[in-house]
Amino acid sequence: MSKVTRVGLRCDAAPASGVGHLVRCVALAEELCARGVEVVFLGEVRDSPFALAQLKERRYRRVTPPEEPARLAALAGELRLDAVVLDSYDLPQESGAALREAGLAVLAIVDGDPLGQEADLYVDQNLGAERLDRPGDWLAGADYVLLRDSVRGLARTPRRWPLPRVLCFFGGTDSAGVVPAWTRALRETGVAFEGTVVSPTPFATLGSIKIIEPTSRLPELMAGSDLVVTAAGSAIWELLHLGVPTALSWVADNQLIGYRELVGRGVAAALGPVPDEQAVGVLARLLADPAAREALGRRGRGLVDGKGRERVADALLALR
Numbered sequence: 487m488s489k490v491t492r493v494g495l496r497c498d499a500a501p502a503s504g505v506g507h508l509v510r511c512v513a514l515a516e517e518l519c520a521r522g523v524e525v526v527f528l529g530e531v532r533d534s535p536f537a538l539a540q541l542k543e544r545r546y547r548r549v550t551p552p553e554e555p556a557r558l559a560a561l562a563g564e565l566r567l568d569a570v571v572l573d574s575y576d577l578p579q580e581s582g583a584a585l586r587e588a589g590l591a592v593l594a595i596v597d598g599d600p601l602g603q604e605a606d607l608y609v610d611q612n613l614g615a616e617r618l619d620r621p622g623d624w625l626a627g628a629d630y631v632l633l634r635d636s637v638r639g640l641a642r643t644p645r646r647w648p649l650p651r652v653l654c655f656f657g658g659t660d661s662a663g664v665v666p667a668w669t670r671a672l673r674e675t676g677v678a679f680e681g682t683v684v685s686p687t688p689f690a691t692l693g694s695i696k697i698i699e700p701t702s703r704l705p706e707l708m709a710g711s712d713l714v715v716t717a718a719g720s721a722i723w724e725l726l727h728l729g730v731p732t733a734l735s736w737v738a739d740n741q742l743i744g745y746r747e748l749v750g751r752g753v754a755a756a757l758g759p760v761p762d763e764q765a766v767g768v769l770a771r772l773l774a775d776p777a778a779r780e781a782l783g784r785r786g787r788g789l790v791d792g793k794g795r796e797r798v799a800d801a802l803l804a805l806r
Contacts, residue, residue: 489803490569490803490806491568493523494527494565494569494570495514496529496571496572496573496574497511497527497528497571497573498529498531499529499532499537500533501532501533503575505536505540505658505659506658506719506721508531508541509658510611510632510720512546513632513633514798515546516634517796518799518802523803525546526549527546527549528549528550528562530550531548533659534658534659534686536700537658553577555578555581555583555584555585558585559584560588562590569590569593570592571595572585572592575601579602579604581603583604586604591806592604592606593609594608594609595632597743597744600620600622605622606623607622607801607802608623609624609626609798611632611723612628612744613628613744614627614743614747615627628723628726629794630797630798631794631795633794634705636705637727638727640706640728641709641728642783644712647680647712649680649694651712651713652679652682652711652715653682653683653708653711653714654668654672654683654714655683655700655716657721659686660684662717662737664735664761665684665689666685667761668715669689669691671765671766671769672769673691673695674766675766677770677774678694679694681693682695682698683696685699686699704721708728709728709730711731712776713732713773714730714732714733715732715733715769716732718736718741719741722744725786726753726787726790728787729786729787729788731772732755733768733769733772734748734749734754734756735759735761736759748786752782753782753785753786754782755768
């Protein structure tokens with residue numbers, strides 16, 4: 487059995503698709519590099535300084551790949567890759583098959599439906615994924631959540647601030663453009679708070695709300711918050727690991743399964759899809775009730791132990 491020494495990670499980041507795919511691939515790359523495996527990112531990064539910074543800070547090599555599956559397999563050969571991780575909703579569904587036919591091991595990171603992508607092993611880190619009956623070999627559920635070093639090295643200690651500290655963000659790009667509306671909803675609660683809003687596009691707001699660009703300091707901001715308002719995307723796993731009280735919406739259909747699971751387990755507050763009167767009421771109650779907020783955080787803490795990337799790396803390296 488040959489040893490895996492070089493892995494390609496096929497993922498993209500752009501305003502329309504967000505940066506979640508790249509962020510979780512970065513987490514897996516950190517684990518692989520710690521084991522002496524070389525990684526190469528295969529993907530495009532468009533209009534996202536935050537996403538580019540994730541790669542540059544870690545000195546990861548990035549190569550822009552061809553879209554056509556046979557040419558992707560040829561590039562993998564030129565780069566002398568042993569395995570490829572596929573993490574994208576937009577790849578041609580023949581990509582995995584072409585890579586496998588070229589002799590590479592393939593791991594596909596998915597959210598529910600693999601969209602016809604062929605792989606030796608699939609990873610679905612969503613809560614409840616372990617209950618799904620699907621053909622093939624799967625690592626499913628929260629035991630396989632991929633977290634970056636910047637999250638795994640943090641610990642949250644609830645503090646008593648004069649006003650609750652609120653963090654509002656919707657991914658690294660706010661692909662649905664909903665941050666301004668949720669910021670207004672927070673103001674409409676009429677409850678005093680200190681807010682930090684992450685937005686790639688500046689906008690005017692009132693009160694003690696600070697607007698910042700997407701930042702690599704997001705995990706620290708999460709850990710220092712009394713309440714986070716966000717979507718049921720990849721960042722929710724970081725929030726659960728840290729035990730941060732969270733109020734959830736969703737901005738894409740693939741997030742709805744996770745939203746229902748998290749709300750159903752009582753580990754996040756349900757805001758619904760839009761910042762309407764009901765959502766404002768939920769936010770007002772959470773801002774005014776520290777005990778209710780912290781109960782959410784306690785229930786969520788422990789669902790994500792932070793060792794998922796180790797389990798995924800073990801399985802990936804065992805494919806050859």
